[in-house]
Amino acid sequence: MDSDVVGDKLDSSANSTEGEKRTSWFNRLKAGLSKTQENLVGRVRSLLRAGRKIDEELMEEIEEILIQADVGVNTTMMLMENVRDIVHSKGLSDSSDLESVIQQEILSILDETDQPLDISDHQPYVILVLGVNGAGKTTTIGKLAHRFRSEDNSVLIAAADTFRAAAADQLQIWCDRAGAELVKGSQGADPASVVFDAVEAGKSRGVDVVIVDTAGRLHTKKPLMDELAKIGRIMERTISGAPHEVLLVIDGTAGQNAIIQAKIFHEAVPVTGVAITKLDGTAKGGIVIAVKHEIGAPIKLIGIGEQLDDLRDFVAKDFTAALFQQESHLEENLMVDG
Template identity: 70%
Template sequence: MLKNLFRRQKQKDSQPDTSTLDRQPSEEVSPSPSETSDFASTAEPSNKKKSWFQRLTTGLSKTRKNLVTQIQGLLRIGRQIDEELLEEIEEVLIQADVGVKATMTLMDNVRNVVEERMIDESADLEAVIKEQIELILGQDGQSVSVVRDSPHVILVLGVNGAGKTTTIGKLCHRFRSEGKSVLVAAADTFRAAAAEQLQIWCERSDTDLIRSDEGTDPASVVFDALHATQSRQVDVLIIDTAGRLHTKKPLMDELSKIGRVISREIPKAPHEVLLVVDGTAGQNAIIQANVFNEAVPVTGVAVTKLDGTAKGGVVIAIRQEIGVPIKLIGIGEQLDDLRDFVAQDFVSALFENDESSI
């Protein structure tokens, strides 16, 4: 049964959803005037009453139902721990977008722990699975923070529609709240609405934007932004880039050129290469991550839209298969709904009972 599942999964992974990879620019919609006026939505009053952990728990409810609840249903009291049970758990993990590689690593570790600790009650397996997921996600404690001498350069990658613009806007707000000066470079010059969307977000955080005409060489925009950053003694430069995976070769060349320009003008930069992936993309997020990682080595991943998907298991898959730390997660539209990723908090929220988050 498991072998057949792997074959189905392999076929699925080898045929990516082109609608996700080639998402049209219009799918990343700029905020409406009402949204930009006060950063608020109708859900904000209730969010203010909840802690970040409670909001994270609520945001992961669909993933919890798709992953944790299914596993808990298998671990009914009195069931014997045997290979059949472990294979059923593997099937749940794979179908919840944890991915084959991460699932095999996780369950191999679970089997070893069960044997070493001589666990025979299936009810005790949940704690072991939770523990091993946390180990895979790592306890790096890494975050997107300015720890180097100014200027600190952050290069942001991701497909159109993944949430790059929103993530950049929230990072601007974060750094500005910390008292740092920020400059944004609109280096996606092939998408008509890209600079306009960035302009709206920059205005919300009182951040300057370097932009040029549509069709301008993106590397030239980056060059101008680097010089402006140095002359103005700006603390943080955030560079937006294009995300046209359907034009893979030109995109790879473009990103490589941008990387060379950055490192030539500011040695050891970029200091952070942040890949933004859409949590609703599932296994396509792995494909996207591999493509971008080939062009410019990624140092961290931001996973967005986790509150609207049952495919949050992809967070585990990305960490295991790409080997890059998850640094940020997004669970909403508010400015403070993008937070540092903490493995222990994520796993605890994933396994938390919905009732306890209310």
């Protein structure tokens, strides 16, 4: 058989496998967002299908649905003001035209956030992970370690939450699963000293990625903020430009409390990216839209399950399509490529 034909078949098979993986993820994303879809999009559709004319009463009912789905008051007001402007400029009167307008406005809030983690510019690439206890921080770190290791990158994790007794033990389990190293101190030790040791070790050993866990005790706000700022200074002195990513982990079921938490962390260390977890367990996934609008930092990762590969890069078009239970733009691209 001609070698070019063999090569074409291999390429086709590889593309098909990759396409199947991407489609499978999108289907899982749709399933994970089904509760939010029912609570937000489903209820809006019920209003629009009633054949009503577009008036202020309808707009206010839509606003109420968005707020109840945790899109938040500020974000909802901004989004619906844009919808009103489009309705007026295009002279829309039929409520059936509104769904596509609302979807496009949601996408416009999220679209610029497609900024996946790129560790290629630095070695080691240092990721500082923030978040309140219970947000899924440890699991997110573990899944990130697994992802980087599966891509043949070496990983070192710093257990800098030295106040929570089980923190280092939980990270050790994830390190064992992923094949990553762990640097930890004794309970109650200075977190900054653990970070210094970890970053120094990562640099001297030629590690590709250093992931730093931190405490999430918001009830001790001032000491925690001081601690995070100190950790940031230690990193910068040890490795130029570090931390290269400040990743805030937010519990997707936390509602508007997540916005308050995010703003507090953002004050201490400017957040460069957000990971939103547990979206499969909530009807209030509108928090994704609110977080982007209120915090401004790009959403980089979303989690929709307990499997190791259930933490993925955030793609705004996929998220919006899944929220509206439509086909993925990935599937459209695959059909074009085929």
